[in-house]
Amino acid sequence: MTTLKEQSVIQEEFEKRMDEDELLNCMRCGFCLPSCPTYVESGFKEAHSPRGRIALMKAVADGLIEPDEDVERSLDLCLGCRACEPVCPSGVKYGHLLEEARDIINQNKKHSLPVRAVRNLVFNGLFPHQNRMRAAAGLLGFYQRSGLQSAARKTGMLNWLPKNFSAMEKVLPQVPKLKEMKNRPSYFPAEKPVKKAAFFTGCLMDTMFLETNNATIKLLQLAGCEIHIPQNQACCGALHGHSGEKQTAKDLAKRNIEAFEKLSADYIITNAGGCGAFLIDYDHLLKDDREWHERAVKFSEKLKDISQILFELEFHKKVHLELPGQVVTYQDSCHLRNVMKTSIAPRTLLNSIRGIEFREMKDADRCCGSAGIYNIVESEMSMQILDHKMIQAKSANAAVIVTSNPGCLLQMKLGIEREGLQHKIKAIHIADILLEAACAK
Amino acid sequence: MVDVQIKEKFVAIVGAENYDDSKAGCLVYSYDATPNFQSMPDAVISPRNAQEISQILKICSSRGIPIVPRGSGTNLCAGTCPTEGGIVLLFKHMNKIIEIDEENLTATVQPGVITLDMINQVEARGLFYPPDPSSMKISTIGGNINENSGGLRGLKYGVTRDYVMGLEAVLANGDIIRTGGKLAKDVAGYDFTRLLVGSEGTLGIITEATLKLIPLPEAKQTMLALFQDLEQAAKSVSKIIAEKIIPATLEFLDQPTLKAVEDFAQIGLPTDVKAVLLIEQDGPVDVVEKDMQKMAEICQKQGAVSVQLAKSEQEAEALRTARRAALSALARLKPTTILEDATVPRSEIANMVNAINEISQKYGLSICTFGHAGDGNLHPTCPADARDKNEMERVEKAFEEIFIKAIELGGTITGEHGVGVMKAPYLELKLGQAGIDAMKAVKTGLDPNNILNPGKIFAKDNRKRVVVTQ
Numbered sequence: 001m002t003t004l005k006e007q008s009v010i011q012e013e014f015e016k017r018m019d020e021d022e023l024l025n026c027m028r029c030g031f032c033l034p035s036c037p038t039y040v041e042s043g044f045k046e047a048h049s050p051r052g053r054i055a056l057m058k059a060v061a062d063g064l065i066e067p068d069e070d071v072e073r074s075l076d077l078c079l080g081c082r083a084c085e086p087v088c089p090s091g092v093k094y095g096h097l098l099e100e101a102r103d104i105i106n107q108n109k110k111h112s113l114p115v116r117a118v119r120n121l122v123f124n125g126l127f128p129h130q131n132r133m134r135a136a137a138g139l140l141g142f143y144q145r146s147g148l149q150s151a152a153r154k155t156g157m158l159n160w161l162p163k164n165f166s167a168m169e170k171v172l173p174q175v176p177k178l179k180e181m182k183n184r185p186s187y188f189p190a191e192k193p194v195k196k197a198a199f200f201t202g203c204l205m206d207t208m209f210l211e212t213n214n215a216t217i218k219l220l221q222l223a224g225c226e227i228h229i230p231q232n233q234a235c236c237g238a239l240h241g242h243s244g245e246k247q248t249a250k251d252l253a254k255r256n257i258e259a260f261e262k263l264s265a266d267y268i269i270t271n272a273g274g275c276g277a278f279l280i281d282y283d284h285l286l287k288d289d290r291e292w293h294e295r296a297v298k299f300s301e302k303l304k305d306i307s308q309i310l311f312e313l314e315f316h317k318k319v320h321l322e323l324p325g326q327v328v329t330y331q332d333s334c335h336l337r338n339v340m341k342t343s344i345a346p347r348t349l350l351n352s353i354r355g356i357e358f359r360e361m362k363d364a365d366r367c368c369g370s371a372g373i374y375n376i377v378e379s380e381m382s383m384q385i386l387d388h389k390m391i392q393a394k395s396a397n398a399a400v401i402v403t404s405n406p407g408c409l410l411q412m413k414l415g416i417e418r419e420g421l422q423h424k425i426k427a428i429h430i431a432d433i434l435l436e437a438a439c440a441k
Numbered sequence: 442m443v444d445v446q447i448k449e450k451f452v453a454i455v456g457a458e459n460y461d462d463s464k465a466g467c468l469v470y471s472y473d474a475t476p477n478f479q480s481m482p483d484a485v486i487s488p489r490n491a492q493e494i495s496q497i498l499k500i501c502s503s504r505g506i507p508i509v510p511r512g513s514g515t516n517l518c519a520g521t522c523p524t525e526g527g528i529v530l531l532f533k534h535m536n537k538i539i540e541i542d543e544e545n546l547t548a549t550v551q552p553g554v555i556t557l558d559m560i561n562q563v564e565a566r567g568l569f570y571p572p573d574p575s576s577m578k579i580s581t582i583g584g585n586i587n588e589n590s591g592g593l594r595g596l597k598y599g600v601t602r603d604y605v606m607g608l609e610a611v612l613a614n615g616d617i618i619r620t621g622g623k624l625a626k627d628v629a630g631y632d633f634t635r636l637l638v639g640s641e642g643t644l645g646i647i648t649e650a651t652l653k654l655i656p657l658p659e660a661k662q663t664m665l666a667l668f669q670d671l672e673q674a675a676k677s678v679s680k681i682i683a684e685k686i687i688p689a690t691l692e693f694l695d696q697p698t699l700k701a702v703e704d705f706a707q708i709g710l711p712t713d714v715k716a717v718l719l720i721e722q723d724g725p726v727d728v729v730e731k732d733m734q735k736m737a738e739i740c741q742k743q744g745a746v747s748v749q750l751a752k753s754e755q756e757a758e759a760l761r762t763a764r765r766a767a768l769s770a771l772a773r774l775k776p777t778t779i780l781e782d783a784t785v786p787r788s789e790i791a792n793m794v795n796a797i798n799e800i801s802q803k804y805g806l807s808i809c810t811f812g813h814a815g816d817g818n819l820h821p822t823c824p825a826d827a828r829d830k831n832e833m834e835r836v837e838k839a840f841e842e843i844f845i846k847a848i849e850l851g852g853t854i855t856g857e858h859g860v861g862v863m864k865a866p867y868l869e870l871k872l873g874q875a876g877i878d879a880m881k882a883v884k885t886g887l888d889p890n891n892i893l894n895p896g897k898i899f900a901k902d903n904r905k906r907v908v909v910t911q
Contacts (some may be wrong), residue, residue, distance in 0.1 A: 021776060024776035024777065024827075025772065025773070025776060026772075027474065027476060027768075027769060027772035028472055028473065028475075028476075028514075029474045029515060029576065029579075029768065029772075029776050030474060030513055030514060030515045030576065030579045031576075031578070031766070031769055033513065033579050034555075034578055034579060043533060044533040046469040046470060046514070047469045052469040055468060055469055055471075055472060056465055056468060056469065059468050064468065064479075065464045065465065066464070068461045068464060068465065070464065070465035070466065071465050073465075074465060086767070089702075089705045089766035089767075089768075089769030089770040089772070089773075090705075090769050090770065090772035090773050091704070091705060091773050183698075233797040277771075308807045326484060390571050414867065436511055
């Protein structure tokens with residue numbers, strides 16, 4: 001709950017900080033409505049549509065209404081999938097408006113003590129520090145390997161947790177050993193290097209999904225890249241940016257720009273759509289920072305997703321890809337598609353794998369409901385969206401659902417688990433399936 | 442504010458979950474797609490059937506509470522902006538296709554059905570519902586009927602009005618009436634169906650519609666004709682009609698519009714030409730081919746620099762989609778996008794295009810023009826900034842001149858967007874005082890307490906005003 005005093009401060013900040021031109025750029029035509037998952041899932045409530053949310057932000061900035069609980073609710077329920085942006089003929093940068101609004105609300109509202117403690121731990125204590133991320137993942141690994149996990153499962157202890165958590169516990173990947181996470185080299189040569197690639201490893205990807213990162217490195221080598229992994233890189237800051245912790249996000253951005261610019265690589269590669277979209281927006285994040293803006297622009301220009309770079313370097317034409325016969329489908333990562341504009345490359349790569357049948361799933365471009373930590377904080381809406389996603393996945397009749405972002409991957413695994421389809425369908429990151437196809441002969 | 446006792450009554454009718462008077466809940470229904478209009482309703486109600494609407498209207502009538510029916514809020518005349526407060530009525534629960542009758546070639550639908558959803562269902566059965574307003578992916582059939590929406594196919598197939606055969610509507614006093622039906626012929630009394638179509642929610646609340654369907658044309662082709670001269674494009678339009686060809690679509694886009702649309706759609710539209718015509722023909726294969734060839738020749742004779750046939754249905758659909766996005770794409774240029782809808786007999790299209798250019802120069806404005814050239818319905822659009830008072834006054838004057846010119850050429854102030862609040866001050870230009878009085882008599886007869894979408898169609902005074910609020 002925000003107090004009246006907080007509301008009036010928030011209102012002033014809206015007036016000061018919200019981009020008036022961008023708010024006015026929305027001409028309220030409503031072309032965004034059908035693309036918005038929460039508008040559709042809420043039973044067509046305008047307050048849960050992009051047009052409605054922009055109108056609310058503008059009304060708060062104009063002093064027409066107060067930023068009360070309902071306004072906050074409307075903004076909280078947004079997935080931030082940004083599916084409204086590519087369909088907006090006026091080109092409204094909704095994601096930027098949302099981020100600013102959330103930042104204003106969060107910075108000027110006093111959270112309850114437990115919420116503050118958790119936010120502080122996650123946003124400042126954990127994610128910005130890769131060593132702590134590793135340690136946390138290590139704990140999870142210990143839990144998985146020590147027998148604690150099987151004990152917890154057997155005793156029914158997990159049933160005490162909210163339903164999603166216990167299902168989520170089951171789909172978490174087997175965490176690699178701490179040693180593996182720590183001891184990876186920072187340079188990988190290619191046989192015939194054609195390009196110099198710097199790899200943004202990501203905090204979650206480099207712990208829980210280390211295997212996928214290793215696969216990404218191998219794919220880049222096969223495509224003719226030498227790979228540099230700057231050791232002082234940090235979390236991309238997406239989680240912070242989307243949750244109203246903009247300052248931390250900016251600090252992280254600067255650390256990353258600094259870490260990567262020294263390398264003067266041809267590309268900066270990511271394999272997580274969520275991170276990529278935030279990294280590519282660094283130039284916007286730092287737009288008011290004279291010293292950093294230009295450096296941010298240079299950084300953003302070099303950024304590419306793994307599937308895009310493989311596509312451009314014609315990996316699929318150079319390397320023979322083959323897998324046993326099976327139906328494979330692809331679930332877009334919203335941020336990869338809507339922000340990084342990468343949707344053709346992953347499909348082309350998958351289509352180049354011999355032996356398999358690539359089958360498009362209906363509404364593959366629609367959010368799966370993962371959306372960072374959305375599936376934890378807004379689990380009801382998230383699960384409703386996921387259930388509809390699984391209906392489409394089932395009717396595509398695919399044995400494999402390929403994704404390109406860790407959040408989507410976990411969410412798809414969760415969906416498979418919830419449907420009891422573990423033996424029929426598997427979810428996999430695109431880097432993993434491509435490497436599998438490249439090695440299988 | 443709705444008084445507490447009345448609120449209780451409304452809640453008793455529709456249930457608490459379908460009554461919202463929160464500030465945020467009201468704010469998001471305080472606007473539609475019309476620039477510069479915003480007004481808070483007192484409450485938003487989502488009824489589930491005609492009986493509930495009847496009960497709601499009885500209360501509104503007895504208490505004099507304004508009631509504004511709203512589909513998806515995509516209209517462009519402020520027709521669904523609750524300018525006098527009151528209740529905004531939503532149709533999200535009344536969004537079913539009740540029946541597609543393949544023997545009588547009709548579809549019976551509830552008002553909240555999304556236009557494109559219905560079109561897709563109908564086409565899956567080899568049938569065709571031609572009205573295709575640019576917002577059809579979002580708009581509702583109820584909204585289309587209330588605004589008598591047109592679209593890209595208007596020239597050959599007509600507009601919404603031509604496809605409404607029967608209606609169920611709730612009158613201001615709560616009575617539920619049925620008009621027309623699945624009948625090709627029906628002269629039993631006044632044609633209330635036609636009266637309600639385009640009435641902008643001022644005469645009754647439409648709760649069900651029976652729509653006419655026709656067989657889906659066998660084939661369709663699409664082409665783009667490129668011109669370096671606006672007048673050549675406009676003349677091609679008149680020549681095509683004069684050659685006795687009625688194409689399914691004959692759309693005009695000028696260079697600034699092309700640039701804005703290409704900026705959004707990125708499908709390789711030509712941005713180095715002054716104007717293009719988007720031309721389509723449908724029907725039997727041989728007729729389509731013959732017509733397309735003939736139209737291509739006409740355009741070339743008029744000076745088209747190139748005529749390109751779409752190579753696939755995908756490419757054709759991309760062109761249509763791009764055209765539909767024209768208005769919203771123009772919103773990229775400046776914060777406030779003022780769009781008009783002046784319409785002239787199609788033989789006058791070249792004169793109108795010239796007049797618009799002269800008027801925009803006279804007032805120092807950049808007016809982008811696109812529209813349904815084939816049916817004389819143009820959309821001169823002025824990218825402006827509502828914060829610039831001087832500019833807005835010039836926009837106001839320019840549009841007034843455009844309206845006067847359109848009437849002079851035998852045209853009208855609005856072809857398909859409706860009068861709403863935005864064009865109410867200009868209605869007299871078209872109808873004269875006697876015409877307005879006759880319409881008012883109908884309105885007063887059916888809605889004596891003036892609760893149904895009050896303030897729309899009829900101006901309170903004759904102060905001319907499109908965009909300048911005083």
